[in-house]
Each structure stands twice: as structure tokens, then as C-alpha cells.
Amino acid sequence: MQLDLSADQVLIRDAVRDLCAREFGPQASSWDREAVVPRQAVARLAEQGFLGMAIPEDWGGVGYDSRTLLIVLEEIARVSAALAIMIAVHNSVGALPVFRFGTDEQRRRFLPRLVSRELAAFSLSEPGAGSDAGAIEATATRTEQHYVLRGSKNWVTNGEQAGVYLIFARTDKAVGSGGLTAFILERGTPGLVVGKAEDKMGLRGSDTVALSLEEVKVPLDQRLGAEGEGFKIAMSMLDAGRIGVAAQALGVMGAAFEESVRYAQQRRAFGQPIARQQAVQFKLAEMERRIQASRLLIWRAAWLKDTGQPYTREASMAKLYASEAATWVTHQAVQVHGGYGYVKEFAVERYYRDARVMEIYEGTSEIQRLVIARSLLKDGVKV
């Protein structure tokens, strides 16, 4: 057992924290209010190598392990959960699968762009296929030189501005999830129609779109992995994606907590700071409890991943607990702020809205419980 960050991790965390506080913090509210994608912030993060966190240095990335990557995501989420999800999706489920499952030729073609300037998007969900990924209907029909993709995709984070899309479609209609195949698509490919950004409750600074696949011709060499391997590729990314969301949740609740502690000491009622009231103190204590428990679950899952041990159950636990903790903590942060928590001048109402989606995307809470319970029943209780 060892719970200290490494010296490198401390340096990286402090650098990201400083960058976020100085450059992004002052703007995060306006990204939310105006639903503007923070391209400039992405470019700044790209300059520092944060688009290549999951890619080894040999391929132009910075080669962080999972724990370090999550520490970065947490820090970004402290100022903007929207920016954090863009970076998380790009690194964990956008660029990484290209490295992990791509041929050397695909790596050479796509990774240099992805580690330096272009965002990647991951497109699995459909209007009729969310939690049940086996129900995907988009098809990929093979011709001599191409696959022809047809169908509709939903909830594509980074979808408006991505340079590269990972798209999952069915090459075999007969065999459920075993008939899925992954493809790497370039932005601007004829027939890849990007819908307009969804108008969301939270994460308003991140672009979420629907994609329409209208007879998209995809060259054979842009298939990622083998035919029928798509579900495996998608699933192998999900666990890492889930701890990424957990880290995002951790960042948001950390920010909500700190602002609540500060406000509770400044705001006076009945002749003293409200921080002297037990009712308020207990909220702060409970925030601290949920934050620490979340952090330990996240670090444990990441440590398992980094040391090559199975971590599916633990990733689901981290994602489920941290997302629900974030909703709870941000809710209470609004409560501590009273009426001021309900107005946009204070950031806690944004945190509250942003946190809510974390119980939904990358596997709803219900799916996480299913994953955990199945694992318990199949493999038994650990320790």
C-alpha cells in the first residue's frame, strides 16, 4: 500500500492545475453559458502533449500510465467538466484504440495528428442502441475496395470538430454483438454527415452530435482490427473510459467542495459564519467522505490496470460510486450556497448540471450495477 503520488505525477498535476486556473478557469462559465467549444483550450492542452497521454513516446505521445492520465483529467474537470470529457474521450477511447488495435500503417497515418492537434471521436451508440450495444443497426457492407457504411449514430462527443472518428457498424447481421466491426473515418468523408450539436443540460462546452452515415465509402485499410472484432474493441475501451468519467466526477466534486468550504466561511447568518452551524459542517464532512472514497476507488482501478491485473469490476465500482458522489456533492454545494447557488454568478449550479450526465454516459449506473453483480455471482467476493 502506497498512496503518495510519484514526483512526476506531482509535477504534472501542479502544471495542469496552474494552466487550468490561469487560462481556463476565467472562461469556463462562458463556455457553458454560450455553449461554445473551447478550441483554444484544446490547442493549449495539445501543445503540452495532453492529446497523447495514452500513446507511447515512440509514437509521439507522452506515454502516461493510467493513474497519471486520471490525475490530469481530474485537474481539468475542476475547472471545466466539458473540457475534461473532450480530452478524456479523445485520449482513452479515441486515440488509444488506434494505437492498440491499429496496423503500423494506420498508426503512422493517424497518430501524429491525434497526438498533436486533432481530436478523435468514438461512435458506438445509436438512437436505438445505448446500454444494449448488441442492438446496433448501422451496417458496413463490403465491396471490392470499400466498406459502405449506412445508419445513424448518436451522442458522439467531440463529434462536431473531430478530425478522426471511430465508428462501429455491423458487418454481419446474423450474430449480434459478434458481428460488429470498427472503422477509422476521416472528417469530411463524403456521406459522413455531422448533425448539429445537441442542446444539453450540462457539459455545454462540449460538442455532442448525431452522425448520419449515408452510403459512406470507407477504404478497406481503414478497418480497425478484424471483422467481427468491433465489440471486443469497444468493450476493451469501456473500462478505461469508465475510470476516466470517474476522474472527471472527482474533479467536479472537488471544485464544488472547495467552493462550499470557502463560501461557508464567508457567508454569515445569525451573527456568525454558517460554517459554525453543525448542519453545514456535516455536509462538508460528508462531501469529504465521498470525495476520498471516490479517489481511492479510482486510484485502485487505475493501479490494477497499470499493473496488468483485471479491473472491470473495480472500474465499474469507481464509475458508479464517483458519479453518484458527484451528483450528491454538487447538489449539497448548491444547498450550502442557498439562493446564490441557484444563480449563474456562482459556478456550483454548473457543476450540478455537469455532474448529472456522469451517472448516464459510459454505461449508466444500472449497467454498472449489472457488471458488478454479475462479476460477484460469477467470480465471487474478493479478499
Place this chain on the structure above:
Amino acid sequence: MNPDILTASAGPSFDLTEDQQAVREMVREFSESEIRPIAAKIDETHEFPLETTKKMAELGLLGMFVSEEYGGAGMDYLSYVIAIEELSRVCASHGVIASVNNSLVCYPIMTYGNEEQKRRYLVPLARGEWIGAYCLTEPNAGSNAANQQTTAVADGDDYVLNGTKLFVTNAGPSDILVVYAATDRALGPKGISAFIVEAATPGVNKGKKEMKLGIHASDTREIAFVNARVPKRNLLGEHNKGYGVALATLGGGRIGIAAQAVGIAQASLEAAVKYAGERRAFDRPIGEFDAIREMLANAAIEVDTARLLTYQAAWLRDQGRPHIKEASLAKWHASESGTRCANWAIQVHGGYGYLTEFSVERYWRDARICEIYEGTTEIQKMVIAAQVLKEHALEA
């Protein structure tokens, strides 16, 4: 190897040392073979388990973190926590018997005792030849422990103790007591001193055994002190510095109680998962219903978060770092996790969960005390909030 391993792994890691794993294996085997067969029976009879307590002593479980020089096992705090967890997984009464002797009796003597006190008292306590008990709580001093009514008045070579202590764990079999008393009542918490008292001292009167909701096999009594003469050489730590001894002791004790709760939560989860896989309803194992799965998944998260927070506190303590907040977080969280997991375990078992034949109702009764003793949940929240406000204090 995992292809995602990109750099030499560093930073937070959660593996246990070989010694820590060996402690878990040893205590689990002991608990399964020696305690499991009697756990339900001593719950029913309220009998203090003298035999297995003696065996715990032989295994070094009653003085785990005391150095070998003073008769202990010389283990780190995390090993101790693992041992309490494993004992409590089978029988929470055994967990608290060991926890009190280690955390509340050996610890303060080891830390504040002089050489003579350590030779005379710590060695037999750590070896488990003598059983220790801790006397702080009084009828009017529970959460507000500083409100001590028991007095210790200097008289010649002795202090004379008068007063009544409540809820003393291990009271019946105890040989040695660590007793707190007011040496200067006008000074409040700054007028309290700690004493090592031999239970056989005239004027030390153990009351009758309390009948409790749970942890039936742990022996809880009132102890009255009526002109009990304690030699001055048995003053533990400095005169009027006893409250500090009590607080420092409870800081570690809380981690022990957290570990006890983790063990109960673990046992509850194991029972629930096993039963959900076996019991059939509507033509399938009930574990196939989301309603049951939700309880199992929630319980698994409770167990893991409770364990992680508890190990975190123990790890900090082993590093010699501040851990007041983390000990309280662990104690609060784990104790509630224990209650919740035991409650779910009963629910998954349905009517059978309400029968003593299945152990989950015992887990439920045993878990409940963890939210109360060694600082109620409310006290833990006060401690945590005070630390949080200190850490985040606004600059003047």
C-alpha cells in the same frame, strides 16, 4: 503484461506486503477453524470466549503492533487492521475483544508508559496473559468525554479513585484497566489524568454483565471505583495530561473499529452473494433479478470503500503522518457500511435472514454498535468538519 503499461509504474498502489498477506491468511484460517464453530453459540449464550481468546494470544493477536521486546508481535498497524477485519468477518465479538486490548490498552501504555510500567504491564498484556479494559465513559461523559466525574485524589504514595465507569468492554475478564479520572475538576479537560489500575485492587467493583443488542460474547460492564487506591507510580503519562492520552488512543481505536465493521460488511456481502446464487424463485436464481443485483452491487461498493478508507488511515499511521481526519472518515463510513451491508444481506435472505440459523441477523445486530462506540458517527463528523475547516481556512 498489459500493453497499456507505458512507463514504469509509480504512484498510488494497493498491494499488500508478504507479511500483511500472511497475517490475513493466518487469521482467516484461525477464525474459520476455531471461531466459526462457536460463533453462533456464544452469541446465544453471551459467554466470553476464554479459550479462543487464549488462542488469539498465542497467535500474537492481542499485542499486534507492540514491539517484540515488550511481548508483542511487532507488526505494522495495517497488519493489525487486517487481523481485526478477519476476526470480525467470522465473529465481531472476537474482533472487539482483540481491538480493545490492542488499541485501547496496549497502545497508551506502549506510548505513554515508562519503562517500569511497560515491563510490568505491557508485556503480559501484549502476550495476552492478562486482558485489558479501557475506562473512559461515564454516565454523564459519553461523547463529551471531558466531563469526567470520577476523581483521583493524591494521598501519600497513592491516588484514591472514586466514580463509576460505564460500557467497559472486556470488563469481566479484565486484569488491567486504563482509567481516566479528574485530578483537577476545575480545569476540565486539562485536569484529567490516566492511570493503570490492577483490576484486583480493593474498591474496584465490576458490575453485572450488560445485556446488549449485539456483540454478545464481548463482556461489557459497569465498573465502580470506591476509594480504590492506586500507587502513584501507576500514573500513565503526565499529571493532568490524561485527556491527550485518551484522544490519541481513540484516534487509533477508531481505525480498529472501522476494521471490525469492514469484516462484518465483508461477511454480509459473502453471505448475500452465496444465497443469491443458490435460492431460486420464479424459476431462476434470485441473483438474476435486478432488484437483488442492485443490493449486491451496492454492498460490494460499501465493502470496498470501507476497506480502502480504513487501510488508508492505517497506512498514514504507519507512516507516522497525521491521520485524525482519515481515521474518522474510515470509522464513520465503515460503520455505516457494516449496517447497510448486513441489512441488505437480511433482505436478500428474506424470511431466512430473520432466523438465527443464518448468521446475517447476527451480523446486523453486531454491526450496529460500530456506529456508536469509540466516537459516534456524529462525533466523527464533527472531527472531520473541524479538520476540513482547518485545512481550508481562509487567509485573514
